[in-house]
Amino acid sequence: MAESIFVQVGQCGNQIGTRFWELALQEHAHFNPSGIYDDEMCTFFRNEKNGKPLPPQSRINQLKARALLVDMEEGVIVNQLNKNPIREIFDTQQLVSDVSGSGNNWAQGYHEYGHRYKESILNQVRIQAEHCDSLQSFFLLQSISGGTGSGLGSFICQTLANEYPDVMRMCVSVFPSVEDVVITSPYNSLLCLDTLVNYADCVFPIENKCLLSICDKMNSIKDAKNTLAGPQKKDKRATFDDMNSIVANLLLNLTCSMRFNGELNVDLNEISSNLVPFPKLHFLLTSMAPLFKPAKLQPLRTDQLFNDLFQREFMLVDTNPKAHTYLASAVICRGNFTLTDIRRSIDKLKRQLRFVDWNQDGWKVGHCSNPSLLSERTVLSISNNTSIASTFEGIESRFLKLYRRKAHLYHYLEFMENDHFNSALDNIQNLIEQYKKYDK
Ligand SMILES: Nc1nc2c(ncn2[C@@H]2O[C@H](COP(=O)(O)OP(=O)(O)O)[C@@H](O)[C@H]2O)c(=O)[nH]1
Ligand SMILES: [Mg+2]
Known part of the structure; x- marks a missing residue:
């Protein structure tokens, strides 16, 4: 069985990750009532006793997620996670955190925290990778519009591409809506997108606007028993938890062929080889x-x-x-x-x-x-x-609006060269043109 390692970065990445691990445990518990650590579970989990790995077909003792949780604020992966029973599937070493955050600044996430935490992140990835028999993919969970998931997430994606060129990088990336509350979101999104174009194998963009509208629809339907966004909540506003359940379900469905036998298996390799005709056109x-x-x-x-x-x-x-x-x-x-x-x-x-x-x-x-x-x-x-070209055009035009006025630019220039903005913009404009070339 091929394994995946999840790398969840920033608030959004970690909150989606938490929901994913809750649902993944439920799904495997459902199909595996025997309490045996089966091949299916190996994809996402290892089984251990006193810190020592137990082989497939052993009795489940202590499951650990194949994951690395990274955030530069303590809110999500220290404070919130500690109150969640899911906490026990992560060793403390699997958590990499700082206290002051990336200030919604891609450049701080990438340059300051990237360089400061490179060794500890790579060391943990190496430990996780050594526990795998046949590591197939990394799943990077992030938002592209804040600072940590976007900036440090970019750094991690690029570093994984250099260190593990044969392991696929699948990125589940939350894209900003037009009315994003983060003022610097257009800069962060464009800079992150630039890295994803160059270093990801597949990107699965997700828009919060779409998650919200699905949640609202679910709450308005009479007699919906169980929904993609979790149990139905009448007349209540959707929370991130509801929205993240949709993304967690997406991940479970996307990886079902890796985990379970089937007469027509489509695993992640095949998704990337069949759906990506040109290396950079990998936004699905x-x-x-x-x-x-x-x-x-x-x-x-x-x-x-x-x-x-x-x-x-x-x-x-x-x-x-x-x-x-x-x-x-x-x-x-x-x-x-x-x-x-x-x-x-x-x-x-x-x-x-x-x-x-x-x-x-x-x-x-x-x-x-x-x-x-x-x-x-x-x-x-x-x-x-x-049609994804229109999403990129939206990001490009919101970027240009800020960039032409040089608004907030000095925060970035503390960490990076101005030329990087121009090369990222070129890369995205090129991507838009390539997609449009095939739009006939
Ligand atoms: N779907 C979803 N979006 C989130 C979540 N948390 C934050 N966001 C969105 O992510 C963007 C900000 O990124 P955030 O993850 O807070 O920044 P970071 O911690 O610096 O990476 C904003 O557009 C938020 O609306 C979450 O749990 N789920
Ligand atoms: Mg944050």
Whole structure:
């Protein structure tokens, strides 16, 4: 079994991580009532006794997450985590923290904390990597608009690329909305994006705006029993915890083929090799269906699930892929599906979607028979679509608005050269052009 190491950075990265580990434990407990440390669990967890690793098929003694938790403030990974029972799946050495934070400044996160913590972070990654038989990927969880997840997260992504070139870097990155409360968010986002273009293998952008609207929708539906955002809460505003549950579910669905056997396994290698036709065009749109488990109704039919999956309101990034070009697409089904049903649904959908000339049949299909805990049958879509260029254009234009006035620039120039802004801007403009070139 291939293993993954999670590196969660900053407030957002760590809060998403906490939710992910809670749900991952629940999912494995559900499929493994025997209390044996099975192959499936090896992907994310190790099993140990008095600090010594126990082999697969041993009785579960103490599970530890294959993870590194990094934050430059103490709020999330020291204060909050200590109150959470999940704390026991992390050794204290797996936590790297400071006290004063990165002040929503990418440059401080990257340059000051990057260099200060490089050795301790790499040392912990090495320890985690040594516990693995066949380390396949790093999952980097971060927000790109603050200082720590964005700046230190960039530093970590680049460092992992240099130190572990053969291990994939999959980044789950929360992108800012237009009305982000962080004033310097356009600088942080553009600088982080620049690093992700150069050093990530796949990026799964997530917009909080989309998470919020899914949460609101869930709370307004009558009789939704169990939702992607957790249990339904009537008339309450969505919290980060609800929003993060959606991202945690995304991660569980994305990795189901790595963890469970299935007749049509699509693992992370295949996602990257099938969905990324050019190295830098590795930003993948995602959506999931159903969003909730109806209390009384029958589960949805396959073609209905597939149809929902490609609706704009199911997407985790607010773009309009149906009006643009698909470079490639993958669908991963969990639960009870027949291949004939899946094929038929894809054929139906195909007529509504535009694929690039040279990849008209660019569909990858995965099937894992272990369902998600949310519903007997769920589908996840992962697409490389040129509509993502509009998201980058939004970041570019908000960046230029600040940069032309040199607003807040001096905070950055304390840590970095001005030229870095120009080269990052060039890189993003180039990325936008490349995506647009295929948008025909
Ligand atoms: N989805 C989600 N977004 C978050 C969470 N915490 C912060 N954010 C968003 O992340 C951005 C700021 O990043 P944050 O993680 O606080 O900064 P950092 O600690 O310096 O990395 C803002 O746009 C917040 O709205 C979270 O738990 N979940
Ligand atoms: Mg912070």
